[in-house]
Amino acid sequence: MTSEISPHLFFPEARLAFHPDRASDVDLHPLRGLLRFGPYSSGLVPDPIRIATIAPARQGNELYGFMKELASQYKPTERKDYLPPWPSFRKAFNLDMRGAVKDCHIELDDRLEGEMKDSAAPHVVLADRLLRAIRSLEARRDAFDIVFIYIPQSWAVGFKGTDGDDFDLHDHLKAATAARRIPIQLVREDRALAYPDRASVMWRIGLAIYAKAGGVPWKLADSDPETAFIGLSYALRPTDSDGPRFVTCCSQVFDAEGAGLEFVAYDAHEIDVQRDNPFMSRTEMFRVMGRSLDLYRRRHSGRSPRRVAVHKSTEFKKEEIEGCMEALHLCEAVDLVQVVEDIGWRGVRIDRDRQSGKGKPTGYPVERGTVIPLGDRECLLWMHGDVKGIAERSYYQGGRSTPRPIRLVRHAGHGPWDETARSALALAKMDWNNDALYDMLPVTMAYAKTLARVVKRMDGLGSASYQFRFFM
Structure with missing residues (x-):
């Protein structure tokens, strides 16, 4: 032995491919390849990608501001040996992203946080209110492609269940919306809005949006x-x-x-x-x-x-x-x-x-x-x-x-x-x-x-x- x-x-x-027919459109680096050649499914995703929104009372502007960031340009402050500058959503994916029509934007009433505070199961109250808003949007499913949901840190008490309750707000919402074939993007105040490297946030969210809209970035x-x-x-x-x-x-x-x-x-x-x-x-x-x-x-x-x-x-x-x-x-x-x-x-x-x-x-x-x-x-x-x-x-x-x-x-x-x-x-x-x-x-x-x-x-x-x- x-x-x-x-x-x-x-x-x-x-190597990654960025075009179904041009064999020369390849790169080892996924983001560099996107900037050089565009996404693999270029021209096959609806242009523009229409975004519906759900936000707390009087905080819808937080999502609109985030969408404006996606249309802007940022230089990376971390992973500089790998991460290229964010060029804007349009330049990265060869299509636009914009808000859906007016009645596809919902702000929850200002009683929600008080009801969560008074409840022994705040996660149930929060999940129920968000799912009601999603069901309301479902009636206009032909008018939007993705739903942005703004999650402020003040809702943190409802992110997880009480002891012994296997509840996770993210997974609960995904399970409910997947059954309805509605793609959603959670925009958390303490993450997407607070993370200091904006180029990193834009690349991650931008890729997710493109894929959730049915796009194929690379193969x-x-x-x-x-x-x-x-x-x-x-x-x-x-x-x-x-x-x-x-x-x-x-x-x-x-x-x-x-x-x-x-x-x-x-x-x-x-x-x-x-x-x-x-x-x-x-x-x-x-x-x-x-x-x-x-x-x-x-x-x-x-x-x-x-x-x-x-x-x-x-x-x-x-x-x-x-x-x-x-x-x-x-x-x-x-x-x-x-x-x-x-x-x-x-x-x-x-x-x-x-x-x-x-x-x-x-x-x-x-x-x-x-x-x-x-x-x-x-x-x-x-x-x-x-x-x-x-x-x-x-x-x-x-x-x-x-x-x-x-x-x-x-x-x-x-x-x-x-x-x-x-x-x-x-x-x-x-x-x-x-x-x-x-x-x-x-x-x-x-x-x-x-x-x-x-x-x-x-x-x-x-x-x-x-x-x-x-x-x-």
């Missing part, structure tokens, strides 16, 4: 057109009784270019819960994989993908593997990959000293894209690390701490780690709700976490599929 590990591999940073440039990615997540759904908890299962489907198609969600019943980790029966896994495959076929003229990669955070039990294989039997290759985020491994970059020939710790962290196989079924993948081609010198997102890898465990599939690791790295750049170069997880897992958190709060899931833009 030896303590040596396998030699490491390295995969370069994934992956180098991908296998016959591959589909599926992200699985589960959430234990709270019930009002002492009966068994239902499990909400979410399955998000991505095409080869990393664009999320849609997702399905339903309450599963044939579930084995082990240490709060749910595992599906063969029948339940067959059902969710079958519905996921149907989503892909609907967008690809009835054609099944040649290869499918399924990601989830827990291991694949024997029955789950059998259910996947039965549902995906028409696909040539199926990879079932467990993505483990919290691990104890760390890595230090060692370069050979030219004079002595000995190894010497460098001043830079391990490169993003480094892979160390731990055997046929496991590998370490550095999603976070040093990146070339972004800044004048090396770029290390966050600029602090020693980057830790994630662990990929393959429960089905074979061959080298190249495609599995390369696709995970690329999918980490496909979060359109973030202005960073990459996330710490592939978007299959990052979106799955959000979906599970919000979907479990929806009253009725039905059989319809959903677009992720309503949950951003």
Whole structure:
């Protein structure tokens, strides 16, 4: 037995595409690419994007002022080695954004804060008042594209539930509006309005607005057109009784270019819960994989993908593997990959000293894209690390701490780690709700976490599929 590990591999940073036909419109940097080429779906999003608003009494001007900021220009005061100046919404996305017609702007009455103060459940009072306003706007759904909701800090007592009440205002509103197919953007006084780097705020909100309006900022440039990615997540759904908890299962489907198609969600019943980790029966896994495959076929003229990669955070039990294989039997290759985020491994970059020939710790962290196989079924993948081609010198997102890898465990599939690791790295750049170069997880897992958190709060899931833009 030896303590040596396998030699490491390295995969370069994934390129992003900013035009469906011009192969030359590519860049490693998502924001730089937008400024150079414009968004991938340029010309396909309604111009202008119309904004409806909900605000506290006599505070609607706060939202109007924020919208004016989006139309202005700002230079970054942080992350200057990565973040370009904000050029205005028009110049960033090649279209305008403006307020919707007059009756799409609601100011709540000034009794709300007093009622919250007097109530034993202020979060219920606040949520009810906001949902009534949203239902009022729903009657004019054809007159707006997105709803801005101003959340002042004076409402903080209603952001969370009382002890033992699993309530979160953000997730509660997302669950209610997603069911109505209404995209919303919460504008918090203590965050979006107070954060000092206005360029950073404008990039993040601007990207979210464009994606929520149905736009595609970028896609992956180098991908296998016959591959589909599926992200699985589960959430234990709270019930009002002492009966068994239902499990909400979410399955998000991505095409080869990393664009999320849609997702399905339903309450599963044939579930084995082990240490709060749910595992599906063969029948339940067959059902969710079958519905996921149907989503892909609907967008690809009835054609099944040649290869499918399924990601989830827990291991694949024997029955789950059998259910996947039965549902995906028409696909040539199926990879079932467990993505483990919290691990104890760390890595230090060692370069050979030219004079002595000995190894010497460098001043830079391990490169993003480094892979160390731990055997046929496991590998370490550095999603976070040093990146070339972004800044004048090396770029290390966050600029602090020693980057830790994630662990990929393959429960089905074979061959080298190249495609599995390369696709995970690329999918980490496909979060359109973030202005960073990459996330710490592939978007299959990052979106799955959000979906599970919000979907479990929806009253009725039905059989319809959903677009992720309503949950951003």
